[in-house]
Amino acid sequence: MAESSILVAQDEFSCLICLDLVQDPVTILCGHSYCMSCITGCWDRDDQKGPKFRNLKIYTPRPGLGKNTMLDEVLEKLKKTKLQAARLAQCYAEPGDMECDVCTGRKYKAIKSCLVCLESYCQTHFERHEEFHSGKRHKMTDATGRLQEMICPQHDKLLDIFCRTDQHCVCYMCMVDEHKNHNTVSAAAERTEKQKHLEETQRKSQQRIQERHKELDELRETVETYKRSAQTAVEDSERIFTDLIRSIERSRSEVTQLIRDQEKAAVSRAEEQLKRLEQGIEDLKKRDAELEQLLHTDHHIHFLQSFQSLSVPPGSTDSPKITVSSHLSFDDGGKSVSDLREKLEHFCREEIKKDNFQRFTLDPDIAFKHLCLSEGNRVLTFGHLQPYRDHPERFYVYAQALCRESVSGRSYWEVGWTGHRCLSIAVSYKSIGRKGDGNPIKLGSNNHSWSLMCFLGKCDFWHNGGMTALPAVPWPCKIGVYVDYSAGILSFYHVTDKMTLIHRVRTTFTQPLYPAFWIDPGIGVRLFDL
The missing domain is CATH 2.60.120.920 (SPRY domain)
Known part of the structure; x- marks a missing residue:
């Protein structure tokens, strides 16, 4: 809203001749206001034709011109308002930005640099620089922090010439002095020539970047292929070994059960024999007790009657011979385990041969000549x-x-x-x-x-x-x-x-x-x- 009001005010206070904001305003009898220099210039040249002079009347004699003080004050306020608006539109310099060399206190961001004054300016000070040096040809460039690099350290002049003989930038004084008779061109001309080369270099660089990106994509795809293949191989190996482990576990259980069955049968036979032996011992102890008693009896008739039955030794039918082996063999179970191990080792070695076999041929360019x-x-x-x-x-x-x-x-x-x-x-x-x-x-x-x-x-x-x-x-x-x-x-x-x-x-x-x-x-x- 503030900017709109300023624009309207500026249009209303424009000189009808130069169409710019009135400078040193004067008002003539018809009520229109002009710049002092514009109105006097027109009267001096008797140049009053054209649409912009339609309100300009011819006065004879020429009236005296006095400064319109009130209008001048209004215009000064308008200029200050415009200057403040321009300053508000600027931004302060952040870290890494070029700072205005003229600002005091907190500095604004520089937008232009003067290669003559060797200073950088914000928007406001750039405008003041242009007003102050109007009519002078100061070379301006976008704000840069490399101003000193653009000045000849020997002559303190702008480096605007390129010496092709020595391949570096020089100023005008250098060109007529130590670089006299050298092949020199303007810096702009050399820039144009070298820019073509730089653009070609950039094109090749971008082409190499594209090639590297292509190689990178291909390599990434290869890596992914390797990973997928490896994962498939791992999953297949895990499946095979899982089945193999299950088979081994099953075989282990079967072998264990076989050994336990053999153990149970052998122990059962041994326990039956133990019972018979224990029973035989009990019978022998009973007979021994009867013999002991008979030996000490005082009754001769009882002794003689019992002697016949007790004096006969126990026969083989009374005490059968018992044979027990102290070395029970589990060779069948051990043989099964050994066979399984040999089969597993054979399988693993055959897999090494089958899965990893590579066919080689001898190189005749390397072999010894005999x-x-x-x-x-x-x-x-x-x-x-x-x-x-x-x-x-x-x-x-x-x-x-x-x-x-x-x-x-x-x-x-x-x-x-x-x-x-x-x-x-x-x-x-x-x-x-x-x-x-x-x-x-x-x-x-x-x-x-x-x-x-x-x-x-x-x-x-x-x-x-x-x-x-x-x-x-x-x-x-x-x-x-x-x-x-x-x-x-x-x-x-x-x-x-x-x-x-x-x-x-x-x-x-x-x-x-x-x-x-x-x-x-x-x-x-x-x-x-x-």
Whole structure:
């Protein structure tokens, strides 16, 4: 409401010539008010044509002009009201805002900065600055706290020129002095040129952001897929093991019941025999008492009459022979438990083989030049020099080879061999050494590889030059290798109709892992399919 009344008042007190608020108001005889400069200017130029002069009458002689004091006071109040309204429309500077350099006390937020005065102004002081410097060309910019950076520290002039030779901003004095004959352009022109480059850089950056977002979404989807697959596997495993536990519990109950039944039958027989024995003892004690009494009787006739019946020893029909074994056998129950354990172990090992089997092929670009690969690069033998191409990853000292594929997650594979020399069945990082004649590049002699070395049934485990002696295995035989990469588990098995653990090691794998081999002449190695 206050603003509306001010606008109406301003329209009513506008000069009919310049249509702005009357400055130094004068009123002529017709009653209209004008700016002193406007009315005198019109009379001086005799310019009284057009609609805005329709109320301006021609006076001869020209009347004297006196200042309209009352109107001037009203106009001053109107200006103050307008100034106060403009100030109320402003807001105080908050933390992080540019403050007006002219305000005292609590400062208002700056909206403009002068590159000549090197000051920032709120709305009110900006208007005063414009009034005070009207007619002067002060360069203004949006409020900034970097005014000093825009001024030449040497000449205290505005940096408005860019030197392409030295690639930095200079002022006019710099351009005619130390940057004379340099390739210089206006800062605005250089900004236009560099902005094109910056926009292209931004476009590429935004494109990379989109690509990264796409990769991020794909990775998140992959993670969710992993989680769903893992959850499904866990649920399936839980279901299988729950059924297995129930089956074991049922078998345990059955075995326990079998043992208890055998116990009950044996104890029942023993208790019957105990009763017969106890009864026999009681009969013998009674007979013994009768004999004792007869021995001490004084009646000869009674003695002789009773002697015939008491002098005969008890017969076998009176006291049958009783046989009780002190070693009762529960072999049937024990055998059932043993069979169940063997079946469970066999099941678990077969599941390891079936669920984690990975098919590997040997890499001809890495194999030693005397190693011959055949049958789809799944058979390795020592032979004549092979026509392999030169390759920077080839083994040049030892007869070693790596597979092309790396171990992924949980992996199982089986290896067999022929011959009666030495070989190593190993896993290795691809970063293992290739050249030189020192042991550190041999499988198991460094911290890049883990090796099971076999020779005529004797097995040793090697890693980083350290050796662990292991139990002997039949020669030749089939070896199963199991790796759980994330858990850091490496296991070697002797494989027949069952799997027997040879050695297991726990470590932390830090690089992709590859099946690897080292063989002596006369040895042939085969990667088996299940």
